[in-house]
Amino acid sequence: MENYHELERRLGYEFKNPQLIVEALTHKSYKKPYNNERLEFLGDAVLDLIVGEFLFHKFPQSDEGVLSKIRASLVNESGFATLARAIDLGRYIYLSPAEENNQGRSKPSLLSNAFEAVIGAIYLEAGLENARSIVVRLLDETYPRIDLDTLCKDYKTALQELTQATHGVTPDYEMIGSSGPDHRKEFEVAVKLDGETIASAKGRSKKAAQQKAAEIALQKLRKERG
Known part of the structure; x- marks a missing residue:
């Protein structure tokens, strides 16, 4: 700190x-x-x-x-x-x-x-x-x-465009789990590229978790590319 x-x-x-x-x-x-x-x-x-x-x-x-x-x-x-x-x-x-x-x-x-x-x-x-x-x-x-x-660009779409250009494949999304009571349930999703997890995130819905995971993956891949 x-x-x-x-x-x-x-x-x-x-x-x-x-x-x-x-x-x-x-x-x-x-x-x-x-x-x-x-x-x-x-x-x-x-x-x-x-x-x-x-x-x-x-x-x-x-x-x-x-x-x-x-x-x-x-x-x-x-x-x-x-x-x-x-x-x-x-x-x-x-x-x-x-x-x-x-x-x-x-x-x-x-x-x-x-x-x-x-x-x-x-x-x-x-x-x-x-x-x-x-x-x-x-x-x-x-x-x-x-x-x-x-x-308003969709992070999942942006990630798909990037991975198609750089890896020739599209990412997959896998549900890792969920937690919390029904009225405040949180979902965790992993995004995978060639079978390898490159990012994961939680969200109040599966769609929100996917978007967050895609955003994190985008930042990671862009940083790696310099």
């Missing part, structure tokens, strides 16, 4: 109350009297407003349906995890050793929650304008192009 002052430099914002950023970076597994869940709740609402306003001004000719779809592609676990990775947020999160060993710093859900919490903390301390300027800058830097076609 790195010193959070480097994160402040990446954000372009220095906290006056250090406890706020510490709380925003504290995962519940760290076993402190506080964690980032309340700030995550606040940040989620703040980000929904900021991104909605950003898209409203960016696409003056688009109707409500198109704007809603683009926002849904940005305001979700995958979208926030992408922004979190852009500032290398995973390096600064306070985690338990068990969560650390479980690759917690790279989990999309954990990164997304921490990003929401950090934005919630900035909003709480410095107001909407400061939070907006940071989020809009990150959006502009992270997404060179924001439109429906680019953002």
